[in-house]
Amino acid sequence: MLNEVVQKVIALGIPGLVLVVVIGTTGLAGGAAIVAALAVLGGPFGMLGGIAALGIMTLVADAVTQYGLDQIAIAVVDGLMKNGHNKDDIWNTINGIPGLLLSRRIKEKCRSYIYR
Numbered sequence: 775m776l777n778e779v780v781q782k783v784i785a786l787g788i789p790g791l792v793l794v795v796v797i798g799t800t801g802l803a804g805g806a807a808i809v810a811a812l813a814v815l816g817g818p819f820g821m822l823g824g825i826a827a828l829g830i831m832t833l834v835a836d837a838v839t840q841y842g843l844d845q846i847a848i849a850v851v852d853g854l855m856k857n858g859h860n861k862d863d864i865w866n867t868i869n870g871i872p873g874l875l876l877s878r879r880i881k882e883k884c885r886s887y888i889y890r
Contacts, residue, residue: 788832793811793812809821811824812828815828848887851884
């Protein structure tokens with residue numbers, strides 16, 4: 775039984791792992807845990823937003839696998855600058871991301887790109 779569940783979560787990929795972790799933090803069981811987890815992931819958009827967030831995670835995970843986090847981060851920074859965001863605001867946001875989530879090396883690559 776456990777093996778079957780694990781295989782289904784593996785089929786979902788990274789979003790499946792995220793969903794399992796969030797379900798575990800809800801303190802609930804069964805369908806209520808799934809609904810609560812999706813609502814947490816969806817933020818102000820609720821359960822439907824959670825489903826959309828999992829879909830976006832799939833796209834991001836695939837892109838990171840294909841192109842690497844460095845290129846994705848630089849492309850996002852480039853898009854923000856093209857949309858008129860202030861360079862200092864972009865850098866302050868990136869620099870404020872905890873080191874466990876974004877390495878110093880990638881932060882420095884972004885900084886170099888922003889202030890080139």
